[in-house]
Amino acid sequence: MSGYPDVRTDLPWTPDAMKGYVGRRRRPSEGIHDPLLVTVLALEVDGVRAVLAGLDTLVVSAEFTAGVRDALAAEGVPPANVLLGASHTHSGPDLFAWWEGDPAAAPAPMAAEHTVAAARRALERLEDAELAFGLGSLDYASVNRRDEARGAIDPSVTVLRVTSARTGASLGLVVGFACHPVTLDYSNFLFSADYVAALRGTLATAYPGAITVFLNGAAGNINPARFPYEQRANIYIPQTLENYPVYWGGFADAERLGRTLAGEAIKAAERALPLEAAAPEARVTPLRLPLKRGEALQQYLDFMHFTSEAYCRSLTEPAELESEVQAIEVGQLRIAALPGEVFVEIGLAIKQAAAPGPLLLVGFANDDVRYVMTDDAYVAGQYETVGTPLAAGSAVAMMAAAKDALVLV
Secondary structure (H helix, E strand, O other): OEEEOOOOOOOOOOOOEEEOOHHHOOOEOOEEOOOOOEEEEEEEEOOEEEEEEEEOOOOOOHHHHHHHHHHHHOOOOOHHHEEEEEOOOOOEEOOOOOOOOOHHHOOHHHHHHHHHHHHHHHHHOOOOEEEEEEEEEOOOOEEEOOOOOOOOOOOEEEEEEEEEOOOOOEEEEEEEEOOOOOOOOOOOOEEOOOHHHHHHHHHHHHOOOOEEEEEEOOOOOEEEEOOOHHHOOEOOOOOOOOOOOOOOOOHHHHHHHHHHHHHHHHHHHHOOEEOOOOOOEEEEEEEEEEEOOHHHHHHHHHHHOOOOHHHHHHHHOOOEEEEEEEEEEEOOEEEEEOOOEEOHHHHHHHHHHHOOOOEEEEOOEOOOOOEEOOHHHOOOOOHHHHOOOEOOOHHHHHHHHHHHHHOOO
C-alpha cells in the first residue's frame, strides 16, 4: 500500500476555478488547506494483481480510468482489476475542463500520471500481509437530503485492514462510507479533501505508518448532518431569494465529521475478522443508462453551466450513456464499483441482494454519469432531477448490471 501526495498543488490550476458548486462561478482558488491525494492499495495473490485507488477529486471519467488501466497493464495488473474511486470532494478543481477552460490544459493528465506512479510504488512495496474485514455503523452523522427526518441512509462503515504477516503492524486501511464531502460550502476557496483529510489524519495517528484509502459509497442523496447531529438536519441550508447568500459549514465541521468517522473505522478495524487469501477475480459488466432528450437534456446542460463541446456532444448524440459496473472478489470479500452519484436506495437494494458475506460498495467509481436515481425521485424542482442527464429507468439498469457483475439472483 502506498500514498502519493500532491495530485496537484501548484497554483493556479488550469483551469483555475474550483468546482463542486454552481454558485462559485468563475472565481479562482486562493490556496491549499490540505493536499489533494491519491492513495493506493495493491494486492497480489497467486500471481494475480489488483489495485484499489482513492482520489481526492470530484469525479473521474471513463477515459481517465482507461488510461490508468492501460498504463498498469504493463505492471501486470489486468485492466478489470483496477478500481478508481473519487472521494467526490467539492473543494477541488475542474479536473477535466467540462465546465470551463481549455481541455488541452486541464490537469487530468497530471493526476493520471500521479495515480499510475502511486500504484507502481505500491506494487514495488508488496510484502506478505494478512487481510481482515470489519463492519461498523455510524447512524447519526449523515442525512438523506431528500427527507432529513425519515429518508434512508447507509450507516455502514466498512474497513479492509491490511497487516504485515511479519510484524503484525498495520500497513493500511480501506475505509468505505456513504456521504457527500460537502461540509465545506461554496464560500471556501481553498483546495481540500473535506472530511476525508481529517479521517486520514486521525487514522494515521492510530496506526502509524499505515495509509488510508477512502472509497465513498452510494451517496448521491446523502449529506453530512449539521451539528449537533441529534437535530437530524442537513448541513446544507436551502437558499432563497431572501436569505441568499447563505453558508453552512467550514473546516471545523469537516474535522469533526472526519474524526467521528475515524472513530467508527477504528472500532471496525479492531473487530475485523481474517479473510482467506485468494487470487483477485474481476468482472466488468457493460452498463447502458437512458438519457434525457430534447428540452429536459438542454435544461440540464444550461443549469450545470457546461461549456465543453465534447462533453455536450457525448450526451446529445447517443440515445444511451455507456458505462460499467465492476466487481472484484478477493476470497470472501466482494467489491462492487458503481459509476456516478448513485442514490442510497439503489445501493441498499444491491447490498440486500448481495447478502450475506463481506461487501464493499463503492460509488463515484471509474466513470462519471451524474445522479443515478430511482424513478420516484424524479420530482420537478428538485436539484438532482435537473442535475442529471439520465432519464427514468436508470436505477433498473444499474441494478441489473450490478447483479450481473456480482453474479446475483
